[in-house]
Amino acid sequence: MTDNPEPAEQGDRLVAAPQPAPQPAPPSAPAPTSDQRPLVPAPSTSAEVTQPVHRMARPSGPRRPTAWQRLVSFLAWVVRVVCRLAALVLVLYALFTAFEANPANPWYKAVQSLASWLSLGLSNLFQLADARWEALVNYGLAAMVWLIIGSVVASLIQRLAP
Numbered sequence: 001m002t003d004n005p006e007p008a009e010q011g012d013r014l015v016a017a018p019q020p021a022p023q024p025a026p027p028s029a030p031a032p033t034s035d036q037r038p039l040v041p042a043p044s045t046s047a048e049v050t051q052p053v054h055r056m057a058r059p060s061g062p063r064r065p066t067a068w069q070r071l072v073s074f075l076a077w078v079v080r081v082v083c084r085l086a087a088l089v090l091v092l093y094a095l096f097t098a099f100e101a102n103p104a105n106p107w108y109k110a111v112q113s114l115a116s117w118l119s120l121g122l123s124n125l126f127q128l129a130d131a132r133w134e135a136l137v138n139y140g141l142a143a144m145v146w147l148i149i150g151s152v153v154a155s156l157i158q159r160l161a162p
Contacts, residue, residue, distance in 0.1 A: 065161075072161040076154040083150025089114045090143040097135035120145060 065073070093115035101108050116123065122142040128134040 069161040072157060076157040079154045079157060080150050083146050083153075086118045087143040087146040087150075090118055090139045090146065094136045094139035094143070097139075098132045100132070115139060118142065118146070 089111055093111045096108055096111060119139060119142045123138050126137050
């Protein structure tokens with residue numbers, strides 16, 4: 001730190017720098033004789049009293065993340081997005097089946113092939129009398145499992161960042 005700090009600008013926060021503790025004077029110092037120097041320093045005048053030195057405060061905003069933290073956050077974001085897209089495909093297939101969409105439609109075929117792969121073996125967990133309800137329950141459950149898995153894995157990845 002320099003002896004002459006820069007003057008504060010408008011809007012700057014100033015923080016008082018720590019000052020050394022003053023030394024207490026002895027309770028009753030004997031008067032000095034002519035051949036001795038005084039034990040207690042002479043009291044200072046008001047002109048000699050110094051004001052506390054101020055320094056610029058550190059920025060109060062959040063610290064900038066490191067490259068590792070940015071990478072870990074990006075990986076957690078990717079996991080969340082992928083799991084949400086998997087859940088979206090499963091919900092779309094459940095809705096296509098519940099509302100009896102045209103099975104010859106290319107969108108239906110694409111969603112059906114993805115949903116059969118993403119169902120995690122839950123596509124025939126419950127055997128209900130109505131096929132529409134069966135698709136809603138089984139694929140809806142698989143979608144919820146994808147959302148839970150994505151949330152848990154992303155949280156574990158985030159914990160890797162120091």
